[in-house]
Amino acid sequence: MIATAPFAKRLLQWYGDHGRKDLPWQGTQNPYKIWVSEIMLQQTQVATVSPYYERFILAFPDVRDLAAAPVDDVLHLWTGLGYYARGRNLHAAAKLIVNEHQGQYPATLEGWCALPGVGRSTAGAILAIAHGQRQPILDGNVKRVLARYFAIDGWPGDKAVESRLWQHAETLTPHLRVQDYTQAIMDLGAMVCRRRQPLCNRCPQRLHCAALLGDSVHAYPSPKPHKKRPIRSVAMLLLFDSKQQVLLARRPPSGLWGGLWSLPECDLGEDIDHWCQSRLGLKVEVNPPWPSFRHSFSHFHLDVTPIPTHVKNANAVMEKHETVWYNVKRPDRRGLPAPVKRILEQLRTTP
Numbered sequence: 001m002i003a004t005a006p007f008a009k010r011l012l013q014w015y016g017d018h019g020r021k022d023l024p025w026q027g028t029q030n031p032y033k034i035w036v037s038e039i040m041l042q043q044t045q046v047a048t049v050s051p052y053y054e055r056f057i058l059a060f061p062d063v064r065d066l067a068a069a070p071v072d073d074v075l076h077l078w079t080g081l082g083y084y085a086r087g088r089n090l091h092a093a094a095k096l097i098v099n100e101h102q103g104q105y106p107a108t109l110e111g112w113c114a115l116p117g118v119g120r121s122t123a124g125a126i127l128a129i130a131h132g133q134r135q136p137i138l139d140g141n142v143k144r145v146l147a148r149y150f151a152i153d154g155w156p157g158d159k160a161v162e163s164r165l166w167q168h169a170e171t172l173t174p175h176l177r178v179q180d181y182t183q184a185i186m187d188l189g190a191m192v193c194r195r196r197q198p199l200c201n202r203c204p205q206r207l208h209c210a211a212l213l214g215d216s217v218h219a220y221p222s223p224k225p226h227k228k229r230p231i232r233s234v235a236m237l238l239l240f241d242s243k244q245q246v247l248l249a250r251r252p253p254s255g256l257w258g259g260l261w262s263l264p265e266c267d268l269g270e271d272i273d274h275w276c277q278s279r280l281g282l283k284v285e286v287n288p289p290w291p292s293f294r295h296s297f298s299h300f301h302l303d304v305t306p307i308p309t310h311v312k313n314a315n316a317v318m319e320k321h322e323t324v325w326y327n328v329k330r331p332d333r334r335g336l337p338a339p340v341k342r343i344l345e346q347l348r349t350t351p
C-alpha cells in the first residue's frame with residue numbers, strides 16, 4: 001500500500017478537527033447532487049451557493065427531473081447566482097445523461113469532461129467524492145494554496161503555471177481517504193489560506209509552506225496581468241402597456257445572458273420613438289429616464305439607464321415565444337439577468 005504523504009496527513013488531521021462537514025451537499029455520494037454543487041461552486045462562494053443549491057435540489061431532486069424541466073424553470077432558479085451558462089450547461093448535460101446514457105453517470109474523467117460545463121477539476125471532484133477515485137482537483141482555492149505552499153511564480157490562469165499546479169495537485173492527492181482530502185483542500189483554501197488575510201498561524205502546513213517561510217505569502221498567487229475593464233452603456237426600455245405590464249424579450253440562447261428574459265435594449269442617445277417604431281412596430285411616449293446604475297462583469301462594466309415609455313399600440317406586439325407582457329406584481333417563473341431583476345423589483349415595490 002502506498003503511504004499517505006505528509007502534506008495530506010497534516011491536511012486530513014486538520015480536516016478532522018476543523019473542516020466543514022455539514023454543508024448541504026455533504027454526507028452524500030450521489031453524483032447528481034455532488035455535480036450540481038460543484039457547478040454552482042464554480043466562481044461562487046459556499047455561503048451564496050447554499051440556499052440556491054437547496055432550492056434547486058428541491059425543485060429537481062434527480063437528473064431525470066432536471067432533464068424534463070423547461071430551461072426557463074432552471075434559469076429562474078439560477079437568477080441572481082450569475083454565470084448563467086452554468087445553468088444552461090447543467091440542463092443540457094442532464095438531457096444528454098438521460099437521453100443518450102440511459103440515466104447513467106460517467107465513471108471516467110473523460111466521460112465527465114465530455115459533458116457541457118464540466119472541466120477537469122469539476123470532473124475530478126465528482127469522481128473523488130462520489131466514487132472515491134483518486135483524482136486531483138484544482139479549483140481557485142486549491143490553486144491559491146498550492147501557489148503559496150510551493151511559492152510558484154506566475155498567474156495561475158497562465159497555461160504553464162496551471163500545468164505546474166496540476167502536477168503538484170496530482171502528486172499530493174492521497175490514495176486513501178480521497179473524499180475527505182478533496183473536501184479538506186477546498187476547505188483549507190476557503191477557511192485558512194484565504195485570498196485576503198490568510199490565517200497562517202492556524203494552518204496545518206505552516207512549518208513547510210515556502211511562501212510563509214520566505215515571508216512572501218501576499219506575493220502568491222501572482223495577480224492576473226492588469227487589464228482595465230472597458231465600460232459599456234446601454235438603455236433598457238421599460239415598455240408599459242395599458243395594464244402596466246412590461247415587455248420582456250428572450251435573449252438568444254448563447255452569449256451574454258443567453259436564454260434569459262430581458263428588457264429591450266438600445267444605445268443611449270438613440271431616438272427611442274424611432275427605434276421602437278422601426279424595431280418593434282410600437283408607438284411610444286417616452287418618459288424621463290431613471291438614474292443609471294452599474295453592473296460589473298469580469299470583463300467589462302455595464303452602465304444601465306432604464307427608460308420608461310408608454311406603448312400606445314401594445315396589440316402590435318403579439319405574445320409569442322420570444323416576447324411576453326410581464327406583470328411585475330404577479331411575477332411568473334423565468335430567468336432574469338440581475339440588472340433586469342433589480343429594475344423589475346424597483347418597479348414592484350414602487351407604490
Ligand code: SF4
Pocket residue numbers: 145148149192193194198199200201203204205206209210211212217
Ligand atoms: S501557511 Fe499560510 S500561505 Fe501557507 S498554505 Fe498555510 S495559510 Fe496558505
